[in-house]
Every structure is written in structure tokens, then in C-alpha cells.
Amino acid sequence: MQYCNHCKVKVKGAHSICPLCSGILEGKGDYKEDVFPFIPTIYQEFNLFIRVLVLISIIAVVASFSVNIIFTKESRWSLLVAAGIACMWISLFFIIRKKNNIGKTILWQVGIISILSVIWDKSMGFIGWSIDYVIPAVCVLAMIVMAIGAKILKIGVRDLIVYLLIDAVFGFIPLIFIIFGWLKVIYPSVICVAASIISLSALILFEGDNMKNELKKRMHI
Known part of the structure; x- marks a missing residue:
């Protein structure tokens, strides 16, 4: 003693x-x-997982800058990769800090970034980069952040139902762009729709029964 x-x-x-x-x-x-x-904090409990994620992020940024410098010096696409990863970490930080309302936090972040990008694009004469690249990329990053957040926070079934709806919204928005032919570059939106379908399928396959039981309890069926 x-x-x-x-x-x-x-x-x-x-x-x-x-x-x-x-x-x-x-x-x-x-x-x-x-x-x-x-009682360990979230950061202590998932210390190894977070460290691995940081390492993967560093590797992705370094690799993108290296490839950019060696093969495509005329463009600066590696800056977009670094900015995207930075946005992912910022979003993840706020999700962990405000873990009681994750869905609302993600929707607000995606909505604000999307609106600002469209306004910025329009001020430049609307080249189309906001709907071609930014909005689909933000939606994909949001789905990745939700998946990581679900792993770290060990969310309940009720939050998974909210995630299911948000994933559907994030996949539906780029699908509208494709259907109405508003895009000059289609592959980011196709990737976003595909990621949404995969995420929805995984949630339904692995948590479908739990979500169904939760809905029955909530609706008194």
C-alpha cells in the first residue's frame, strides 16, 4: 500500500x-x-485497431503522393486523397465524441460538404466536379466511417437500423445523378452505388434478424 x-x-x-x-x-x-x-476508454480499448488504421492512412497518403510525383506530375490528385483521408479522421473523431447521435452527425457533415461543394462549383461556372467527384466520394467516405464507428463503438441494433437507412440514402443520391444523365464522369457514382449495395447487403445478411426483431418490438407487432 x-x-x-x-x-x-x-x-x-x-x-x-x-x-x-x-x-x-x-x-x-x-x-x-x-x-x-x-474502465478503459474507447481509445484504450481499440488502441491496436486505431494504430493499424493510422498506419494504413499514412501508407495510402505516402503511396498516392509517390505515384503522383513519379507518373502524373501534371496533376495534383494526391492532394484529394490526403484531404479525403483527413476528412475521414475528422468525421470519425466527431462520431466518437458524439456517439449518442452518430447518424445525425454524419448526415449533417455529408450535407454541409455537398452543399458547399455545389456552391463552389457553381461560382466557377459549374464545371461539374461537385457531383462528379465530391458528393460520391463524401458518401463513400461516410459509409466507411460508419462501418469503422460501428466497430469501435459496438453500436446497438437500433443504430444499425438508422445506418441501414443512411446507407440507402447515400446510394440513392448518386443513382439519381446517373439516371438523369447529369454526370460527365460516371465511375465515382457507380462505385458509391456499389458500396451502398454491398453495405446494405452486409447489414441485412448479418444483422437482419436482430433488426427485424427490434422493429417488431418498437411497432408492437
């Missing part, structure tokens, strides 16, 4: 400083004697 010379008290557990005066404790602590159990 540790001892504080200033407060003249013994302190259970393993602490570096006294909880009363913040002075240095003497003696060796024992975690088994701790009064309160140690």
Missing part, C-alpha cells in the same frame, strides 16, 4: 500521485487493491 507523507494517509491501489494533494506517493502500489475498477 502506498503512503502520502503530506496527508499522512495510506492510499489503496496503484497511483502515481496522491488523490488529495497531488503529491508523490511512497511505496509500491497494487492494482488488486484499487477501490474503483479500471
Whole structure:
């Protein structure tokens, strides 16, 4: 058991400083004697997963800049890759901070970025890059962030139903662009629709029964 010379008290557990005066404790602590159990934060619990994700992000940015410099010096597409990954981490940060309302946070972020990109594009004479690239890319990134957030936060069935609806919306928006022929470059929207279909299929296949039971309970069926 540790001892504080200033407060003249013994302190259970393993602490570096006294909880009363913040002075240095003497003696060796024992975690088994701790009064309160140690509850890891989200960052501590998923420390390895987050570190791996950071490493993958760094590799993606470095690889894109390297390929850009070696093969396509005339363009700066690697900046878009770096910006996209940065947006993903910012979104993930806010999702973890506001984990009680993840769906609303994601929808607001995607909506604001999409509207600003369209306004910016229109101010330049509406070249079309906002609906060709930005909106589909933002929707795909949002789906990736939701999947990562679901893994980290271990969300419940009720939130999965919200995710299902959001995934459907994110896939439906680029589909409208394709149907009405508004796009000059079609493959980002096709990728977004495909990602939405895959995400919806995974949710239905692996969590469909749980979501169905939750809906029955909510609707008293």
C-alpha cells in the first residue's frame, strides 16, 4: 500500500500521485487493491485497431503522393486523397465524441460538404466536379466511417437500423445523378452505388434478424 507523507494517509491501489494533494506517493502500489475498477476508454480499448488504421492512412497518403510525383506530375490528385483521408479522421473523431447521435452527425457533415461543394462549383461556372467527384466520394467516405464507428463503438441494433437507412440514402443520391444523365464522369457514382449495395447487403445478411426483431418490438407487432 502506498503512503502520502503530506496527508499522512495510506492510499489503496496503484497511483502515481496522491488523490488529495497531488503529491508523490511512497511505496509500491497494487492494482488488486484499487477501490474503483479500471474502465478503459474507447481509445484504450481499440488502441491496436486505431494504430493499424493510422498506419494504413499514412501508407495510402505516402503511396498516392509517390505515384503522383513519379507518373502524373501534371496533376495534383494526391492532394484529394490526403484531404479525403483527413476528412475521414475528422468525421470519425466527431462520431466518437458524439456517439449518442452518430447518424445525425454524419448526415449533417455529408450535407454541409455537398452543399458547399455545389456552391463552389457553381461560382466557377459549374464545371461539374461537385457531383462528379465530391458528393460520391463524401458518401463513400461516410459509409466507411460508419462501418469503422460501428466497430469501435459496438453500436446497438437500433443504430444499425438508422445506418441501414443512411446507407440507402447515400446510394440513392448518386443513382439519381446517373439516371438523369447529369454526370460527365460516371465511375465515382457507380462505385458509391456499389458500396451502398454491398453495405446494405452486409447489414441485412448479418444483422437482419436482430433488426427485424427490434422493429417488431418498437411497432408492437
